[in-house]
Amino acid sequence: MSTITHRLPQKRHLVTELPGPKSVALAERRQAAVPAGLGSGVPVYAVDGDGGVLVDVDGNSLIDLGSGIAVTTVGASNAAVADAVAAQAHHLIHTCFLVTPYEGYVAVAEKLNELTPGDHEKRTALFNSGAEAVENAVKVARVATGRDAVVAFDHAYHGRTNLTMALTAKSVPYKHNFGPFAPEVYRMPMSYPYRDPLGDDGVAAARRAITAIGTQIGADGVAAVIVEPIQGEGGFVVPAPGFLPTLAQWCRANGIVFVADEVQSGFCRTGDWFACEHEGVVPDIVTTAKGIAGGMPLAGVTGRAELMDAVHPGGLGGTYSGNPVACAAALAAIDQMETLDLCARARAIGEIATSSLTATAALLAADGREVIGDIRGRGGMIAVELVRPGTSEPAPDLAKAVAAGALARGLVILTCGTYGNVIRLLPPLVIDDALLREGLAILGEVLAESA
Known part of the structure; x- marks a missing residue:
């Protein structure tokens, strides 16, 4: 890592009992x-x-050792990010991109198109949170395929909105008493080597899930398969080698959108820009948030151009989505990730x-x-x-x-x-x-x- 000068002393120092x-x-x-x-x-x-x-x-x-749940990757007050935020705030704190667009949004989209896996033509839409990104990825997949069903996995966490609660596996505290949830969401067994009878055989674990999908839904009814390349809230579960590539190949062969939820694992966190790169997996859509903007609220949905462009004008977006200050923070944070x-x-x-x-x-x-x-x-x-x-x-x-x-x-x-x-x-x-x-x-x- 290149040398970085910190503003605060980098040492533990207690002056009271905790909490004080x-x-x-x-x-x-x-x-x-x-x-x-x-x-x-x-x-x-x-x-x-x-x-x-x-x-x-x-x-x-x-x-x-928490980083605000993998958000402050470049530090909680990175000077370059803080300067970019201040400079942008002196000129334009907000104007809705759906009304009056601005360059920062386009620049962040260009950067995400460049950094995410695959050399195919891509498009990026920006949002406010990981849950929004996931929900919009599902919207894109459903429009592009004309299908309804979405497959998620055991131990998954994808957010707290109604649809993303349906995708999330754990009931307490995320789902308890908040139903009914969005329909046409199906859960399949995950590769969890420590607790899985299949152990480190990721190919077999993927085939087990594929068989269950065929039995419960049928491939021709599935719009998207969404998976965290390393599961976050579910316990940092790293699927066995071969699990992700086998799933991705099957999705491609059956016209199913393979969505990598990189909200927690993205932006250098795992030693690659994105965790799915470890096995050379190229998703159709990648969802991002958390570490993207040095602590400012921002999220992205980056996908194959033909998928993203399938949505009708006005079908994506939101008042604050891709806010100018958040975009400035993202460009500075990504530059820090590259420089350091x-x-x-x-x-x-x-x-x-x-x-x-x-x-x-x-x-x-x-x-x-x-x-x-x-x-x-x-x-x-x-x-x-x-x-x-x-x-x-x-x-x-x-x-x-x-x-x-x-x-x-x-x-x-x-x-x-x-x-x-x-x-x-x-x-x-x-x-x-x-x-x-x-x-x-x-x-x-x-x-x-x-x-």
Whole structure:
């Protein structure tokens, strides 16, 4: 990674217990003003962030291994992104692209057409969130194919709108009591090597799903198959080799739109610009968001020109979609990813994290505490699946205890997984080695104590 100068000291520094008194006071205000349905995993209130640190209202400096769920890839206040946002805001904060278009939108579309896999002709439409991107990808696929059915997978997460809740697998907290959901959504078995009887045979796992699709729907009724190349909320599940290519080839042979949901895994996160590149998969449509704009709300749907152009004029868009300030942030963030070679940096982070976690697992196992069932992921998207000692039974209480213990020491980590038993690491890709290693050391200590 090229040298980057951080505005804030890149060190952990605690001046109060966590949460501190000012965070506690804000929590009391929040209780009276914000609905209970909005939960927060970390009970501290942030006021600043840079590189690999977050600073809370009490002046505590925390190591950030969450990146706002893979959003602040280039840091929470990257100077180049901040400057681009300020410059744009001084001229044009908003005008709807559907009314008066502007160059920034076109420039972001051009960049996404260039960066996403495949050398075919592409088009890009911009939106505000990952869920919007997914929903619009489905709209495009249905119009382009004239079919209705959409296939998603076990452990999938695609959003919180009505249609994307239907695509999402996990009920609590995402779907519980929010139905009825959009129809013509079908769920198929995923390749989850740690828990799948087929293990590392991705081709067989894909054929299992294809057989089920044929039985339940029929290929000629399917508009789209949508899959996360590495599943996010479902537990950072990395499908076995061959699963994605086999699915993509079958979709192509049957006129089905293959949609790669790269909302969490895109933009250098896994060591490639997009996770599907790892096996050379070229999707028909790619959905993006999160890391795209350095923290500003923006999302994209990039697809084959003939698919994207199939939608009638006025069929896509929204008032804020592709906002000028968000577009300026995206162009600056992508430039930072290229300049700093954050793909290479993600791969280095993955090597450091995997090595540290493997050593921790070995130490725990030697002591008879085999609570780390699986270490998986790619690049800066690494997970630890926690289980009850000596079994594969999920241990969600242990995951909660580890996250709480890490926070008490000034380390922000996230949990996820269908069974709530996965610790996920999503550090900003601009974190320095010393801070990363310190965070991993803390995680190892907390795992040992909690186990």
